[in-house]
Amino acid sequence: MKFRRAPRVIPGLPLAMGVTLLYLGLIVLLPVSGLLFRTFGLEWSEFVAVVTHPRAVASYKVTLESAAYAVAFNAVFGLLLAWVLVRYDFPGRRLLDAVMDLPFALPTAVAGVALTAAFASNGWLGQYLEPLGIKVAYTQLGIIVAMAFTSVPFVVRSLQPVIADLEPELEEAAETLGASPFQTFTKVIFPLIFPAFLTGVSLAFARSLGEFGAIIFIAGNMPFLTEITALVIFIRLEEYDYAAATAIATVVLASAFVMLLITNSIQLWHYRYARKN
Amino acid sequence: MATAATLPTTSAVPRQISRKARRAAWTRRILIGLAFLLTALFLLVPVAVIFQQAFARGVPTFWANITHPETLHAIWLTVLVALIVVPINAFFGLCAAWAIAKFQFRGKKLLIALIELPFSISPIVAGVAYLMVYGSRGIFGPWLEEHGLQVMFALPGIVLVTLFVTCPFIARQVLVLMQSQGVDEEEASLSLGAGGFKTFLYVTLPNLKWALIYGVILCNARAMGEYGAVSVVSGQIRGQTNTLPLQVDLLYHDYNAAGAFAAASVLAVLALITLAVKTIVEIRSRTE
Numbered sequence: 001m002k003f004r005r006a007p008r009v010i011p012g013l014p015l016a017m018g019v020t021l022l023y024l025g026l027i028v029l030l031p032v033s034g035l036l037f038r039t040f041g042l043e044w045s046e047f048v049a050v051v052t053h054p055r056a057v058a059s060y061k062v063t064l065e066s067a068a069y070a071v072a073f074n075a076v077f078g079l080l081l082a083w084v085l086v087r088y089d090f091p092g093r094r095l096l097d098a099v100m101d102l103p104f105a106l107p108t109a110v111a112g113v114a115l116t117a118a119f120a121s122n123g124w125l126g127q128y129l130e131p132l133g134i135k136v137a138y139t140q141l142g143i144i145v146a147m148a149f150t151s152v153p154f155v156v157r158s159l160q161p162v163i164a165d166l167e168p169e170l171e172e173a174a175e176t177l178g179a180s181p182f183q184t185f186t187k188v189i190f191p192l193i194f195p196a197f198l199t200g201v202s203l204a205f206a207r208s209l210g211e212f213g214a215i216i217f218i219a220g221n222m223p224f225l226t227e228i229t230a231l232v233i234f235i236r237l238e239e240y241d242y243a244a245a246t247a248i249a250t251v252v253l254a255s256a257f258v259m260l261l262i263t264n265s266i267q268l269w270h271y272r273y274a275r276k277n
Numbered sequence: 278m279a280t281a282a283t284l285p286t287t288s289a290v291p292r293q294i295s296r297k298a299r300r301a302a303w304t305r306r307i308l309i310g311l312a313f314l315l316t317a318l319f320l321l322v323p324v325a326v327i328f329q330q331a332f333a334r335g336v337p338t339f340w341a342n343i344t345h346p347e348t349l350h351a352i353w354l355t356v357l358v359a360l361i362v363v364p365i366n367a368f369f370g371l372c373a374a375w376a377i378a379k380f381q382f383r384g385k386k387l388l389i390a391l392i393e394l395p396f397s398i399s400p401i402v403a404g405v406a407y408l409m410v411y412g413s414r415g416i417f418g419p420w421l422e423e424h425g426l427q428v429m430f431a432l433p434g435i436v437l438v439t440l441f442v443t444c445p446f447i448a449r450q451v452l453v454l455m456q457s458q459g460v461d462e463e464e465a466s467l468s469l470g471a472g473g474f475k476t477f478l479y480v481t482l483p484n485l486k487w488a489l490i491y492g493v494i495l496c497n498a499r500a501m502g503e504y505g506a507v508s509v510v511s512g513q514i515r516g517q518t519n520t521l522p523l524q525v526d527l528l529y530h531d532y533n534a535a536g537a538f539a540a541a542s543v544l545a546v547l548a549l550i551t552l553a554v555k556t557i558v559e560i561r562s563r564t565e
Contacts, residue, residue, distance in 0.1 A: 009464050011473035016376035023369045024391050027440050031406035032394075034416050038409045077315060084312040088305055096312065098556045102320050104495075105548035105555075107502025109522040110541045113529055114323035117330055117538070124322055124329075149319065181304065210399030213504035213522070217529065230401040230505070237405065237509060242414055249405040253398065260397045 032253070039250040042243055050247040058224040059232045060251075066140060066228070067208035070147035074204050077148075078155025079197065085156070086163040100156050103149055108213030115146055116218040138220030143228060146214040151204035158200030162193045162274075195270035202266055206259035210252070327545045330538035342539035347516045351524035352543065357432075358520060359500040362439045363447075366496055367489065370447030375477075378455035379463070389452070393445045403441050404509025407434065430512030435520065438506040443499045447492035454488040455481075487562035491555065498551040502544060 039047065050056070085097050103111065119126045119136035129136060136142050166189065174184040190197075212230040220226045229252055236245035332339050342348065373392060377385060395403065409415050411428040421428055428434050462484070466476040482489075504522040511518040519527060521544055528537035 009467055010379045010460055011467075012375060012477070013380050016372040017380075019369065019372040020376050020388070023372075023444075024388075027437070027444055028391060028394055031403065031410050031441065032398075034410035035402070035406035037416065077319070080308065081312050081316065084308050088309055090309055092313070094556070096316060098552050099316055099320055101552055101555065102324065102548065105498050105502075105551040106324070107498075107504060107522050107544045107548070109504040109525050110327065110502070110544045110548070111323065113525060113537060113541055114327045114545075117534075118323045118326045124326055125318065149323070152320070181300075206397060210397075210402070212399065212401050217526075230399055233401050233405060234509070237408070242408075242412075245405055246409060249402045252402050256397045256399065256402070 035246060035249060035253065038242075038246045042247060046243065047247050050244040051251055053244075055223050055227070056229070056232055056248055059227050059229040062140065062143065062226065063209060063228045063230075066143040067147055067205050069144045070151065070208050071201055071205045073144070073148045074152055074155045075197070075201055078152060078200060078204075079159060081152075082156045082159035082163055086160055100153055103151070104153050108150060108211065109217070111149055112146060112214040112217030115142070115149060115214065119145065119218065137218055138226070140219075140226050142218035142220065143215050143226060146218050147208035147211055150211050150214050151207045154203040154207060155197075155200035158196050158203065159193060162196040166192060195266065195273050198266050199263065199270055202259065202263045206256065206263065209255060209259065324545055324549075327538055327541050330534060331542040333538075334535050338535060339539050339542075342536045343543065345536065347519070348521075348524055348528075348536070348540050350516050351519045351521045351540065354432075354435075354519065355501050355521040358435055358439055359497050361436050362443060362500045363493055363497050365440060366443055366447050367493060369444065370449075370451050370492060371485075371489075373448045374452040374455045375481075377452055378458075379460055392448050392452075395441050395444050400438075400442055400503065400505030401509060404438055404506040407438050407441070407506075407510055411437070429510050430514070430518060432518070434510040435507050435518065438510050439500050439503055442503050442506050443496045446496035446499060447489065450488045450492035450495070451485055454485055458484055487558055487565070491558050491562075494551055494554050494558070498548065501547060 042050075081096075081100060085093065085100070106114075116123075116137055118124050119129070119142065121127065121130045121135075121137070123137070126137060134141070136145055170188055170192075171184055174188045175181075179187065210230065212228070212234070215228055216231055219228065219231075221231055229248065233245050233248050233252070236242075236248065331342075373388075377388060398406075408429060410417055411421065411434060412418050413422060413429070415429075417428075428437070462480050463476050466480045467473070471479070501520075502522055503520075504526070507520055508523055508526070511520065511523060513519055513523055513527065515527070521540055525537050525540045525544070528534075528540060531537075
C-alpha cells in the first residue's frame with residue numbers, strides 16, 4: 001500500500017532554498033568557475049610550461065614532503081593527546097582539551113610570527129635546539145613545524161569520539177587472554193580506531209598542502225629549497241603574471257579535489273566499518 | 278625457614294596484580310606528562326612568545342604601538358569586515374540548514390558538499406579565484422571599471438573573500454543540530470495556528486541557540502584572522518585596506534618586531550577569548 005505524499009506543512013522552502021542557491025552560486029561557484037574558465041583560456045603548451053617550470057616543481061616537492069613529515073608527527077602527537085584526553089581524568093584535562101583548538105582559533109599569520117620568534121636562534125625554543133645542530137627557523141624543518149602546528153586539531157578531534165566509544169570489554173578480554181598492554185593496543189585498539197585515524201590524518205594532510213600564512217614567516221622562502229607552492233602563486237601575482245598564477249592555482253585546486261575525494265572515501269569506509277562492528 | 282619459603286607462593290597472585298596496577302599507573306603518569314609537556318612546548322610557548330615580544334619594551338611602548346593610527350585603522354577594518362561577514366553568513370547558514378534539514382529533495386549531498394567546499398580550498402587559491410572574476414583582468418573586470426566600481430583592492434573584495442572562506446562555519450553547526458531535531462515541534466506549532474516566521478522565531482531558533490552561537494564564534498575568529506585570501510585581494514594599502522593580520526605582516530617585514538607583536542597580541546587575545554567562549558558554550562549546551 002502506498003500513501004500519497006502529504007502536502008508540505010513546513011513553509012519557507014522557496015525562500016530558504018533560493019537564498020542558499022543564490023549565495024552559493026555567487027560566493028562559492030562563481031569564483032571557482034572563474035578560475036577554471038581563465039585556466040581553460042590558456043594555451044595547453046603555455047599551461048604545461050608554467051606548471052612544470054622547475055621552480056614550481058621544486059615547490060610541489062617541498063610542499064608534499066613537508067606535509068608528509070608534519071602529518072607523521074601529528075599522527076603520533078594527535079593519537080597521544082586524543083588517548084590521554086579521553087582515557088584519563090586528571091586536573092587540567094578540560095584546559096588541555098580547550099588548548100587543542102588553539103591552532104584553529106589563532107590567525108595563521110599570528111601563528112607564523114610566533115613560531116618564527118620561538119624557533120629563531122635566540123628564541124625560547126631555538127636557543128636550546130641550535131646547539132644540538134637543529135635549525136628550525138628559515139629551513140624546511142620550519143615549514144614542517146608550521147604545518148604540524150596548524151593541523152594538530154584534525155587528528156585529535158577525529159580520534160576522540162571513537163576512542164570514547166571503544167568497549168572496555170575488548171581490552172579486558174585481550175588482557176585476560178594474556179596480551180601485553182602493547183599487544184592490546186596494536187592488535188585490538190588500533191585496528192578499531194584506524195579508520196578515524198586515517199580520516200584525521202588525511203584532513204591534516206589536506207590542510208597542510210593549502211597552508212600559507214603560518215609558513216611564509218618561518219620558511220625563509222628560498223626558491224627551490226624552502227618555497228611552498230602557495231607562495232609561488234603569490235609571487236607570480238606580484239609579478240603580474242596572472243596566467244602563471246592561475247595555472248598553478250588550478251593545480252593546487254585539483255589536488256584539493258583529489259584530497260577531498262580520498263577523505264570522503266575514507267569516511268564512507270569508516271562509516272560502513274563502524275556499522276559492521 | 279619454612280614460613281619464609283611458603284610466603285612468596287601465597288602472595289604471588291596479589292603481587293602480580295599490584296605490579297600490573299603499578300605499571301598501569303606509571304603508563305598513565307608518563308602519557309599525561311608527555312601530553313602536557315608537548316602541548317606546552319608546541320602550542321603554548323609560541324603564544325607566550327607573542328605577549329613576551331609585545332611587552333618586551335615595556336607597557337608604554339606596547340600602548341604606543343597599539344594606538345598607532347595605522348594599527349588602529351587595521352583593527353577598525355578587521356572589526357568592520359567581521360561585522361558585515363558574520364551576520365550574512367549567519368543568515369545564509371540558517372537558510373541553508375532550514376532548506377536541507379526540513380525538506381526532502383534530490384541532490385542534498387551535493388548541496389552539503391558545495392557548502393563545505395571552501396574548507397578544502399587553499400586561501401591563496403580562493404584569493405586568485407576572486408581576482409579572476411572581479412580583478413581588472415577578470416571576467417567582470419572591464420564592466421566594473423567602466424562603471425567606476427572598485428571591488429578588488431578595496432573593502433568589497435576583502436568582504437567577498439572572507440565570506441568565501443567562512444561560509445561553511447555557521448551553516449554546518451546549525452545544520453547538524455537541525456537535522457537531529459526533525460520537524461515535529463515546527464509541525465505542532467504550525468498546526469496550532471502560528472505562522473511560518475513566528476514558528477521559526479519562537480520554536481526553531483531557541484532550539485538552535487547554542488549551535489548558532491558556536492558557529493558565530495568560529496566564523497568570527499576566522500573572519501578576523503583570515504590572512505592568505507585577504508592578502509591576495511586587499512592590495513595592502515597602508516592605513517586603507519590593511520586588516521590586522523596584514524598589518525602584523527607589514528610591521529614584521531618593516532623590522533618593527535615590537536609593533537608586529539603588539540598587533541599580533543590583539544589577535545592572540547581574540548583567539549583566547551574564542552577558546553574560552555567555545556568551552557563555555559560546549560559545557561552549557563551539554564548540561565541543558
